[in-house]
Amino acid sequence: MTNPSSTMDNAIVAKQVNQWLDDVVIGLNLCPFAAKPQRNNQIDIFVSQAETEDKLLEDIFNQLLRLDDTPVKELETTLVAVPNMLGDFWDYNMFIDWVEALIKQQNWQGIYQVATFHPDYCFADSQPDDADNLTNRAPFPIFHLIREESMEKVLKHYPNPEAIPDTNIARVQALTAEEKQALFPYLFG
Structure with a gap:
């Protein structure tokens, strides 16, 4: 039986992640490939209620299996949100x-990859308050499970994909304080 408060928490977390996806990732065009699968309902937001590393790894494994078992036209990608740990x-x-070890162990290298987002994301060459970190900041720790074949297909048709990170950094650096507060209320609210 599902705990009603847990279900509500899942809905709230999923709603916040979806809002971030719409307003930040798609709204700022940080990922030029996200709008189409979002529009086609091919992005799943899975909220892991894990409180231990073993349980979280099991949840991620099950989401990778789900991607493996589901046609891409039904499920393009999955965001695993983690509200209870890894803060x-x-x-x-x-x-x-x-x-990454799980992906390697299951021989999924070249099939799946993981992109990472966190409320306190900080690139190795950045200071915690640097605006460039906003490109990977999200309301919760998130593991984005990506189909490499899909990524390769869209990159073939995208001009100058290697410029995406620099374009994204310039985009978030240009945000006003008010825009940052509106887009990242969990950071600046």
């Missing part, structure tokens, strides 16, 4: 190694 960015960063 510390360095713990989150260490856990990424487990996810």
